[in-house]
Amino acid sequence: MATIQKNSQFSFRTDADLLQRAKEIVGYENLDMTTLFNNLLQTVVEQERVPAMLLxxxxxxxxxxxxxxxxxxxxxxxxxxxxxxxxxxxxxxxxxx
Structure with missing residues (x-):
């Protein structure tokens, strides 16, 4: 995956417990939420579609x-x-x- 220039910020509202659980799971994979979401965005752009499992x-x-x-x-x-x-x-x- 190409290096992503992080020059924009996006925020959204979500459930606090859901976010905490997700952070724990993502952390277990030695990732942070920023990396996870950047990887997701990169995948969407590369495939020119939203992965079916997320729909x-x-x-x-x-x-x-x-x-x-x-x-x-x-x-x-x-x-x-x-x-x-x-x-x-x-x-x-x-x-x-």
Whole structure:
């Protein structure tokens, strides 16, 4: 991981007990909270996504969109296989050429 220039500060509110427990766990790994959060930010930027394990629904917005599009493609393909597709002429007559 590249050296991070620490020239900005971000703060947030959280539960005191949760923070204390997290500090103990992070300290056990010989890290401090600043290093932990910088590593998290670096990971998000490098992967251009939030790690799935940190998301509420375990899927990123991008993954949900891809899944939805794939589902629509599958429905269309299944419809085509069932003979429910439209010919090119029917499509062009409805939507123009």
């Amino acid at each position: 509420d629904n375990e899927k990123s917005k991008k993954d949900c969109i891809v899944d939805e599009l794939f589902s629509e493609i599958q429905k269309g393909y299944t419809s085509y296989l069932d003979g429910k597709g439209k010919s090119v002429d029917e499509v062009f007559s409805k939507y123009g050429s």
